[in-house]
Amino acid sequence: MRDDPTGTRFMGTLLRVLAAGIGGGLVFLALFGYRTDYAGHYLAGFGGTLGLLVFPLATLSLSLRWEPFGAAVVAILLGAVVEATVFKIAIFDPVDFFNQSLGAVLAAISVQGRPASLVASAGSGLLALVFLAVGAVLAFA
């Protein structure tokens, strides 16, 4: 773990996370304003995967390399199980699954190659909670 004394690297990481989360969410909201659940699934997948990445961001001694890809795969598989069980209301909706999985991969991409840092980890954890909460509201509102 690096303590990142200059503060520039963790800011870069958080800006990338914000760009991926808000940017992707806005694409869905702008084009599918009549179906906010699409944006909701994207943001929930994004927040959940970002939450998985908090630990490697805090504990690794170098930059993240395969951890984001691994977290995305785990999140996609978990999302498939949850979509097929807990959140299966009418059918297993492949569009919901693809949207939440896109959120998972974009979260992984946003921290791919970024240096591990306690501050980046804490900030990402906070943002993960925010994205999850907004995603849940949009999906069920």
Add this chain to the structure above:
Amino acid sequence: MRSPRRYLLVVVLVLAAGNLWATFHRSGIPVGLTGRVERVEVRHEKHPGLDDVHLVTISGRETHLDADVASWVREGDEVCKRAWSVELTTPRGVRRLGVSRDFGRMAVAMPLMVVLALFLLGRGRGRRETG
């Protein structure tokens, strides 16, 4: 070993293509719809009236269709449509199939998501891979 960036990009492309295929498939265009309509079912999702799921069973095969396509058939109808044809023959005439608003917007949204992924993957390269 290859860079994880390539794998992440491949997954984005697969998911974007999956979204396009799923919304296009609901138009009914790529599937054959020939036989007797056994069941027309509407299942409500989180937002009844907005994201309802329309399932039509024809000769034992259940297909998830767009709402307007499902509304053109009734239980007991004999219908005919070859895969990739845009004409659905029903007892009340021939209906012309088209893609839904969801597919049209997905055709814009998915390329934008790929561009966002490429932008982030490109911006994040340099320093990490030289460091």
